Each structure stands twice: as structure tokens, then as C-alpha cells.
Amino acid sequence: MSEKRVRADARRNEDAVLEAAKAVFASSGVDAPVREIAAKAGVGLGTIYRRFPERSDLVAAVFRREVDTCAAEATALAESHPPGEALVLWLKRYTAFIATKRGLAAALHSGDPAFEKLPGYFRSNFEPALTALLDAAAAAGEVRAGVAAYDLLRAVGNLSIASDEDGPAYTAGMVDLLIDGLRFRAVRPAEK
Amino acid sequence: MSEKRVRADARRNEDAVLEAAKAVFASSGVDAPVREIAAKAGVGLGTIYRRFPERSDLVAAVFRREVDTCAAEATALAESHPPGEALVLWLKRYTAFIATKRGLAAALHSGDPAFEKLPGYFRSNFEPALTALLDAAAAAGEVRAGVAAYDLLRAVGNLSIASDEDGPAYTAGMVDLLIDGLRFRAVRPAEK
Amino acid sequence: MSEKRVRADARRNEDAVLEAAKAVFASSGVDAPVREIAAKAGVGLGTIYRRFPERSDLVAAVFRREVDTCAAEATALAESHPPGEALVLWLKRYTAFIATKRGLAAALHSGDPAFEKLPGYFRSNFEPALTALLDAAAAAGEVRAGVAAYDLLRAVGNLSIASDEDGPAYTAGMVDLLIDGLRFRAVRPAEK
Amino acid sequence: MSEKRVRADARRNEDAVLEAAKAVFASSGVDAPVREIAAKAGVGLGTIYRRFPERSDLVAAVFRREVDTCAAEATALAESHPPGEALVLWLKRYTAFIATKRGLAAALHSGDPAFEKLPGYFRSNFEPALTALLDAAAAAGEVRAGVAAYDLLRAVGNLSIASDEDGPAYTAGMVDLLIDGLRFRAVRPAEK
DNA sequence: GATGAATGAGAGTTCATTCAT
DNA sequence: GATGAATGAACTCTCATTCAT
Numbered sequence: 159m160s161e162k163r164v165r166a167d168a169r170r171n172e173d174a175v176l177e178a179a180k181a182v183f184a185s186s187g188v189d190a191p192v193r194e195i196a197a198k199a200g201v202g203l204g205t206i207y208r209r210f211p212e213r214s215d216l217v218a219a220v221f222r223r224e225v226d227t228c229a230a231e232a233t234a235l236a237e238s239h240p241p242g243e244a245l246v247l248w249l250k251r252y253t254a255f256i257a258t259k260r261g262l263a264a265a266l267h268s269g270d271p272a273f274e275k276l277p278g279y280f281r282s283n284f285e286p287a288l289t290a291l292l293d294a295a296a297a298a299g300e301v302r303a304g305v306a307a308y309d310l311l312r313a314v315g316n317l318s319i320a321s322d323e324d325g326p327a328y329t330a331g332m333v334d335l336l337i338d339g340l341r342f343r344a345v346r347p348a349e350k
Numbered sequence: 351m352s353e354k355r356v357r358a359d360a361r362r363n364e365d366a367v368l369e370a371a372k373a374v375f376a377s378s379g380v381d382a383p384v385r386e387i388a389a390k391a392g393v394g395l396g397t398i399y400r401r402f403p404e405r406s407d408l409v410a411a412v413f414r415r416e417v418d419t420c421a422a423e424a425t426a427l428a429e430s431h432p433p434g435e436a437l438v439l440w441l442k443r444y445t446a447f448i449a450t451k452r453g454l455a456a457a458l459h460s461g462d463p464a465f466e467k468l469p470g471y472f473r474s475n476f477e478p479a480l481t482a483l484l485d486a487a488a489a490a491g492e493v494r495a496g497v498a499a500y501d502l503l504r505a506v507g508n509l510s511i512a513s514d515e516d517g518p519a520y521t522a523g524m525v526d527l528l529i530d531g532l533r534f535r536a537v538r539p540a541e542k
Numbered sequence: 543m544s545e546k547r548v549r550a551d552a553r554r555n556e557d558a559v560l561e562a563a564k565a566v567f568a569s570s571g572v573d574a575p576v577r578e579i580a581a582k583a584g585v586g587l588g589t590i591y592r593r594f595p596e597r598s599d600l601v602a603a604v605f606r607r608e609v610d611t612c613a614a615e616a617t618a619l620a621e622s623h624p625p626g627e628a629l630v631l632w633l634k635r636y637t638a639f640i641a642t643k644r645g646l647a648a649a650l651h652s653g654d655p656a657f658e659k660l661p662g663y664f665r666s667n668f669e670p671a672l673t674a675l676l677d678a679a680a681a682a683g684e685v686r687a688g689v690a691a692y693d694l695l696r697a698v699g700n701l702s703i704a705s706d707e708d709g710p711a712y713t714a715g716m717v718d719l720l721i722d723g724l725r726f727r728a729v730r731p732a733e734k
Numbered sequence: 735m736s737e738k739r740v741r742a743d744a745r746r747n748e749d750a751v752l753e754a755a756k757a758v759f760a761s762s763g764v765d766a767p768v769r770e771i772a773a774k775a776g777v778g779l780g781t782i783y784r785r786f787p788e789r790s791d792l793v794a795a796v797f798r799r800e801v802d803t804c805a806a807e808a809t810a811l812a813e814s815h816p817p818g819e820a821l822v823l824w825l826k827r828y829t830a831f832i833a834t835k836r837g838l839a840a841a842l843h844s845g846d847p848a849f850e851k852l853p854g855y856f857r858s859n860f861e862p863a864l865t866a867l868l869d870a871a872a873a874a875g876e877v878r879a880g881v882a883a884y885d886l887l888r889a890v891g892n893l894s895i896a897s898d899e900d901g902p903a904y905t906a907g908m909v910d911l912l913i914d915g916l917r918f919r920a921v922r923p924a925e926k
Numbered sequence: 927g928a929t930g931a932a933t934g935a936g937a938g939t940t941c942a943t944t945c946a947t
Numbered sequence: 948g949a950t951g952a953a954t955g956a957a958c959t960c961t962c963a964t965t966c967a968t
Contacts, residue, residue: 339531
């Protein structure tokens with residue numbers, strides 16, 4: 159059987175769809191018509207519906223894929239940079255992730271069961287990643303301890319939501335301001 | 351004579367529509383069906399369309415009315431509280447204003463000409479109001495100087511957008527963290 | 543479309559929709575596209591959906607209206623004709639009713655809650671009507687007693703389903719054959 | 735050599751498809767998705783379309799196959815039972831045939847050219863079969879003569895259409911009633 | 927030959943906007 | 948002026964049919 163070759167095509171198409179969806183969601187929000195995504199991906203409507211029976215399934219798939227990618231970078235950064243720097247760099251990376259999620263917050267509250275697991279997925283991937291970065295930075299006396307990673311994720315997330323509109327430079331500035339908030343009353347290690 | 355009566359009626363209706371729209375936008379977002387607003391206001395659909403030829407006109411009207419109300423409170427607070435406190439209180443008030451604007455950010459980017467002037471209206475009302483509060487607080491050494499009021503408006507705005515979801519307490523906490531960022535490196539008057 | 547229609551014509555529109563639906567259901571079955579009905583009624587799609595939020599509501603409304611009309615004729619016929627004749631005439635009338643119900647039987651078994659009450663409506667209107675006719679005819683010795691009205695309703699109903707195809711004359715002939723079945727072993731009053 | 739094997743395979747597949755289609759049509763109607771049939775037959779969609787270029791071709795093929803089988807049983811019954819009994823038994827068998835044809839009547843009126851020849855096929859197979867049974871029963875004085883076989887085919891067919899719904903017992907009862915209609919005024923052979 | 931991924935027309939349904947009353 | 952019935956564009960989703968592998 160030529161199953162494998164067919165699958166290769168399918169995989170290519172699935173990638174194309176996810177890429178197109180990511181782009182369309184970023185520019186037009188998660189409520190963008192499925193047709194627009196199909197057109198951008200260069201596939202038929204049915205191809206999308208075959209893999210993602212409801213539009214919400216597609217939204218969820220794009221979301222998960224990007225969460226995976228973004229969370230993976232946290233450890234990479236932690237290994238290649240000093241703690242404070244790694245923290246800031248990753249928050250910036252995370253900022254870019256959020257910037258493509260226009261309209262998702264609203265969708266998450268729509269009650270659609272396809273979205274039910276997304277907040278959990280988000281948290282279980284990002285919270286440990288950011289906690290590690292935060293702990294390391296606190297240990298180095300760069301930031302105050304005791305700030306919940308999850309709260310910070312949401313705060314930076316909210317700050318980043320309008321990034322397209324205000325420009326990345328603005329978002330960066332505000333995240334810096336928030337990090338300054340963390341630095342306020344930070345305790346430097348005694349020996350230092 | 352009858353003109354006057356008619357105007358009074360019209361005004362009453364317009365108020366009812368704006369109040370209803372404000373409530374509906376806050377709970378269902380600015381994409382809520384016009385019908386819902388008409389029903390809540392107790393008027394016919396046509397009455398809304400007479401005054402606000404397109405949906406976006408109604409959104410804009412509600413927005414402007416609330417901007418006016420909120421901006422007016424800045425001066426009131428400045429007169430009745432010490433600078434640092436007035437700043438924090440108003441930011442909290444502003445936080446409540448934003449919390450009812452779910453979906454507006456997206457609408458502002460829709461390209462609808464009815465929304466074109468809204469950002470300008472927002473800025474020209476809120477920026478001076480916050481600048482005054484900020485300057486007073488900086489003069490009192492409560493916060494660092496040099497932070498642009500407009501940037502802060504957007505930052506707090508974004509932090510507040512998800513307030514319903516995360517709870518007002520969370521929003522308050524994050525705004526406090528941001529204000530801590532402002533306090534970081536603030537220069538106390540004595541040292542000046 | 544015509545220029546004059548609205549509130550007073552709402553009634554006219556509802557009638558037009560029901561008439562159009564009746565005709566379309568009769569010719570294309572109850573699964574006919576709503577668009578087709580709208581076109582035939584000369585109204586917009588939304589007009590139909592305003593009154594009949596789901597297509598099944600429209601099907602149900604048409605059904606009820608015709609049940610009412612047809613059942614009412616049973617008593618009229620009973621009063622104006624001798625028992626045996628009234629029975630046959632009404633069954634013929636009922637035959638015409640069924641002939642327009644193509645596809646309804648299947649729809650009734652679809653599990654759609656909008657159809658749940660239809661069989662009950664059908665039965666509670668038609669069964670008493672036919673029972674009266676049957677009893678009178680049996681009392682006159684025209685047909686055998688002991689045949690359940692409901693069974694006969696279904697039998698004649700099924701015989702009539704394809705009437706369009708086979709022609710009313712054929713249906714009439716077969717209903718006659720069925721009635722001959724009823725006459726077989728009928729007990730004449732004198733012999734009683 | 736391999737040709738023979740391929741043919742055997744093909745035949746096996748065709749059989750599987752026809753069996754599956756028969757079952758699916760019986761349970762879900764002739765409008766059931768082709769996919770469902772392919773899945774039940776354990777073949778790919780393409781395999782069905784290779785042999786039956788359109789859905790309607792498959793419907794027609796299933797129909798013809800069952801007509802053949804059912805018609806063949808008429809002669810078998812005539813040889814193994816007395817005339818009146820053979821008639822009743824075959825009508826019951828025919829009743830089962832019809833019971834699996836839900837939705838076909840509507841399809842026949844769709845105007846699809848693939849169905850054009852089906853009524854003729856039906857008639858040319860069943861009419862002689864039933865005529866023979868009817869003539870034999872009339873000759874034996876069991877039923878009245880002069881009833882057209884074709885009319886009776888359609889009548890019993892229509893009575894049977896809803897058999898699933900009303901239950902086979904009900905259908906049997908109504909067919910019996912119809913046969914009683916035939917017995918009404920039957921002329922017993924003088925000598926008997 | 928068989929497979930099933932891909933296609934896209936078409937159907938149901940929603941809701942902004944128009945306009946007769 | 949107010950009302951709400953009517954309109955129809957636009958959206959999601961289904962499934963017959965085609966065709967690359």
C-alpha cells in the first residue's frame with residue numbers, strides 16, 4: 159500500500175493548515191472564517207474539517223502546538239544565559255506567543271468543550287517553566303521572591319495582548335516596568 | 351413647545367439605549383446583537399438605528415460617554431486625596447472602566463471608520479488626567495518620574511482586560527506590581 | 543419583491559410561508575431546503591426563521607394546520623351523508639391529506655424533539671374522528687365491527703403515501719379494496 | 735491466472751459492498767452517506783465508486799439484486815403450496831422486501847436517470863410473478879378475479895413501507911385485511 | 927485496482943441593517 | 948418618531964464525488 163506516501167501528503171497539509179491558521183488567527187483573531195484559513199493554506203474546506211471537525215478543534219490544535227514550542231525555549235534559555243537575563247528573554251518570547259492569540263481569551267470563556275482543557279494545558283506547560291526561571295533569578299537576588307509564576311504569566315499575557323497595536327517596543331517597555339516591580343525589594347544574596 | 355417634549359422623550363430614549371448598551375457590552379462584549387440591546391433598553395430596533403445609524407456608532411457613543419465620566423473623576427480624586435493615593439485610586443477606577451470594554455480592542459482594529467477617532471478621544475481625555483496625577487506623585491517622591499502617562503494607561507488597560515476572568519483581586523495585585531515598578535528608583539524629595 | 547407588506551402583512555406572510563411549505567413539502571418532501579420555500583413564498587430566509595426558528599418547527603406547523611382542517615371535515619361529512627358513504631368520503635379526504643406528507647414519516651422517527659408531539663396530535667385528532675365514522679357504519683351493518691380506527695388510519699395512510707406517483711384513482715381503488723376487506727363478514731342489522 | 739484471482743477478489747468486494755449497502759439502506763434509508771457503506775463493507779470509498787460511479791448506481795444495483803431474489807421465490811412457493819396459501823406467503827415475503835426500501839420511493843421521484851429503469855425492472859419481474867399466483871388463487875375460488883397484480887403490488891408495497899415503525903404484526907394484519915378485500919365476492923368454482 | 931485524502935457545492939442558521947406602517 | 952417585520956450576506960458544517968498515491 160502507498161499509505162505512507164499519502165500520509166506524507168496529509169502531514170504536509172496538516173502543517174500548512176496549522177501554519178495558515180496560526181497566521182490568520184494572529185491577524186484576524188480566532189473568529190476568522192474557516193474559508194480564509196483554507197484559502198491561505200491552499201487546501202479545500204473539507205480538508206480542514208476532516209482533521210478538525212469543528213473550528214474550535216483547529217483553534218485548540220494551533221494553541222497547543224505553540225505552547226509546546228514556546229515552553230521548550232524556556233529550558234534552552236535557562237541553560238544559555240544568566241538567570242535574570244534568561245527570565246527577561248523568555249518573558250519576551252512568551253510575549254510574542256501571546257501576541258498571536260487575539261480573541262482567544264474570549265473564546266476560552268465561550269463554554270465550548272473543545273477549549274475546556276486549554277487553560278490546563280497552558281498552565282501545566284508554562285507554570286513550571288516560568289517558576290524555574292523565577293526561582294533561579296530570585297536565588298541570584300535579581301528579583302523578589304514570592305511572586306506566583308501563574309499570576310505573572312497572566313499579567314504579562316494581558317500586557318502583551320495588544321502588542322500588535324501598540325508595537326513590540328511598547329510591550330517590551332511595559333514588561334520591563336513589571337519586572338522592575340519584581341526587582342523592587344529584591345533581596346540580594348548576603349555574600350554578594 | 352411640542353419640540354421640547356419630543357426632545358425630552360428622545361433624550362430619555364437615548365439614555366436608555368446607552369445604558370443598556372453599556373451593560374450589554376460589559377457582559378456580552380461589543381459584538382453582542384443589537385437586538386439584545388434594544389430589548390434591554392425597552393425600545394425598538396429602529397429607534398437605535400435612528401440615532402446610531404450603524405452598530406459601531408453606538409459602540410463609539412457608549413465609549414465616549416464613559417471616557418468622559420471616568421476622566422472627570424481624576425480631578426476629583428486629586429483634590430480629595432494625597433498624590434500617591436490619588437494615583438492608585440484612579441488607576442483602580444480606570445481599571446473598572448476597562449473591564450467593561452471586552453472586545454473593544456479587537457473592534458478598534460477592524461478598520462471601521464466609526465472607530466477611527468476613538469483612540470484619539472481616549473488619549474486626549476485620559477492622558478492629561480493621568481499625567482497630572484503622575485506628576486504630583488513624582489513630585490511627592492512616590493514614583494519615579496519619566497514614565498509616559500500614555501504607556502501606563504495602555505499597560506494598566508491591558509492588565510485589566512481580563513479582570514472578569516481572573517478576578518478583580520488579581521487585577522489589583524498586578525496593577526500594584528506595576529506601580530511597584532514605578533516606585534523602583536523613585537527619588538524622594540529630600541534627596542533631590 | 544412586492545413593495546407593500548409588513549405588520550398587517552405579517553399574517554399574510556405567515557400564510558404564504560405555510561402554503562409554500564405545504565406545497566414544497568408535498569412535492570419535494572419535508573427535507574426540502576428552506577431556501578426553496580422562502581423563494582416560493584416570496585419572502586426572505588429570515589422571515590421564515592423568525593417564525594419557525596428551526597425547520598422542524600415549520601414542518602410541525604404545516605402538519606398541525608392540515609390535521610385541524612382535515613379532522614374538522616369528518617363531522618361535517620357525518621352530518622351530511624349516510625354512514626357508509628361518510629366513511630368512504632372522509633377516508634378519501636384523509637387520503638389527500640396524507641398524499642402531501644412525503645418524507646414526514648421518516649422525519650417523525652428522526653428523534654427531533656420538535657416532532658415528538660406530532661404523532662400524538664395526529665392520533666388525538668384523527669382517531670376519534672374515524673372511530674365515530676366507523677361505529678356509525680358498523681351500526682348500519684356496512685362494515686364489520688372490531689377494526690381499530692388507528693390501524694385503519696395507518697393502513698390508509700400508507701396506501702396513500704405514493705398517491706402522487708400512482709395517481710388518485712389508484713389510491714381510491716386500493717382504499718376501496720381495503721374497505722371491501724371491512725365489508726367482508728360485516729353483520730347486517732337484520733341478521734343481528 | 736492472476737486475472738482469475740483479481741476477478742474473484744473483485745466479485746468478493748462487489749458482494750460485500752452490495753450486502754453492506756443493503757443493510758445500511760434498510761437501517762438508515764437510501765440517503766445514507768456512502769462512507770457508511772464503505773466502512774461497513776470494509777472497502778475504500780474508491781472501490782465503491784469504481785463499480786458504481788454514482789450513488790444512485792449503487793442504489794439501483796441493490797434494488798435489482800433483491801428484486802431478482804424475491805421474484806424467484808414466487809415460483810418456488812407456487813410449487814410447494816396450495817394457491818391461496820402461496821399467494822399469502824409470497825405477499826408476506828414481498829412485504830419484507832419492501833420494508834428495507836425506506837426512502838427509495840422518494841429517490842425514484844428525484845428524476846435521477848439512474849433510477850429511470852427501476853420501476854420497469856420492478857414491474858417486469860414482479861407483475862408476472864404475482865399474476866400467476868393471483869390467477870391460480872382465483873381459479874381455486876379463493877379470491878375474486880379481476881384485480882390487477884400491479885395495483886396489488888403497489889398497495890401491499892405501500893402498506894409495508896412503514897413496517898419497521900408499526901411493527902411487522904401490524905403490516906401483516908393490514909395485508910390480511912387487503913386480502914379479505916380480495917376474498918369479498920370471490921366466486922367459488924361450481925363443482926367444488 | 928484499491929485507498930482515503932481532498933474538494934467544494936449546498937444546506938441550516940444568525941444577525942446587521944432597511945423600511946413599511 | 949417609534950416599531951419590529953423582512954431581507955439577505957456570511958458563516959459553519961456535511962457529504963457526494965474526484966484523483967493522487
